[in-house]
Amino acid sequence: MSESISSIKNKYKEISFPIMKYDEEKAALQRFIEEYCDDERSGVQNIINSANKRIASIDKEIARVTGMTGYERKYASEYQFIAGVDEVGRGPLAGPIVTAAVILPPGLIIPYLNDSKQVNEKKREELFDIINEVAVSVCVGIRTEKEIDEFGIGHMDSAAMRDSVLGLETRPDMVLVDAFKIPELDIKQVAIVKGDTLSVSIAAASIVAKVTRDRMMEEYALKYPEYGFDKNKGYGSAQHIEAIKKYGPTDIHRRSFIGNFV
Numbered sequence: 001m002s003e004s005i006s007s008i009k010n011k012y013k014e015i016s017f018p019i020m021k022y023d024e025e026k027a028a029l030q031r032f033i034e035e036y037c038d039d040e041r042s043g044v045q046n047i048i049n050s051a052n053k054r055i056a057s058i059d060k061e062i063a064r065v066t067g068m069t070g071y072e073r074k075y076a077s078e079y080q081f082i083a084g085v086d087e088v089g090r091g092p093l094a095g096p097i098v099t100a101a102v103i104l105p106p107g108l109i110i111p112y113l114n115d116s117k118q119v120n121e122k123k124r125e126e127l128f129d130i131i132n133e134v135a136v137s138v139c140v141g142i143r144t145e146k147e148i149d150e151f152g153i154g155h156m157d158s159a160a161m162r163d164s165v166l167g168l169e170t171r172p173d174m175v176l177v178d179a180f181k182i183p184e185l186d187i188k189q190v191a192i193v194k195g196d197t198l199s200v201s202i203a204a205a206s207i208v209a210k211v212t213r214d215r216m217m218e219e220y221a222l223k224y225p226e227y228g229f230d231k232n233k234g235y236g237s238a239q240h241i242e243a244i245k246k247y248g249p250t251d252i253h254r255r256s257f258i259g260n261f262v
Contacts, residue, residue, distance in 0.1 A: 005043040008036060012047050019111050019126055020134075022058050029055050061111050068113070068200045071176055071192065076106055081136065083172035084201025085161050085182065088116065088209040090153055092234030093244070093261075094227070094253045095217050096144050097157055100208035101164035103136040103172055104201055110134070113203045115196035116210035128211040131204045139167035140212050145254045152256075158183050164205075178202050224250045 017025035141163030143156035178195040221230035
């Protein structure tokens, strides 16, 4: 008697692996396909088609991320430790600016690594844990809303980036930075426009900075529930601006950013 289609479908659904086990996921899918490829029932063939699409999707994702290692590979022969640097939080009305510096092991492929804005929250959280587990070194830089008001967002962005680079336990030989070079940093630098989509190191830094700052804003949401910081992360949403007008600014609002709303 043939195995039921529902049983086969359940077996297929059980093929699930963590992000970094993509080779094992592909192998499991291929074994599944080999086991059931001769079953001519349309329901089974539909499942086989789904399995083939998953394999193609994995291959496409690995190729995409491999393409993002171009800068790291370009400089690998000359520089041993290459750090990627990025920031989150230049534009919000409230909260700090957060930067991160990350040195990844050469040649490491982390599927779904990308500019943090292109990755959903659940995947960002997974990637955050993976990066902190596998990286050679990770460091975060933070400058507060009060420092931003006193010294300006540009200066504090640069200062936080320097903090994150100089705070790495392993000193980098080179820094890849998103968009512009970091002033007063005596390390070889390469600025890459849209670097968080073109360099795995910068993308990793983008993820670490984003998750770190989001978690901070979620904590602030518990203290200041009227402002919706858990949702808007301090950016100027309509609900956030209305709350400023109604309740006034909190201790974490950037006074230099909210002049038109109070």
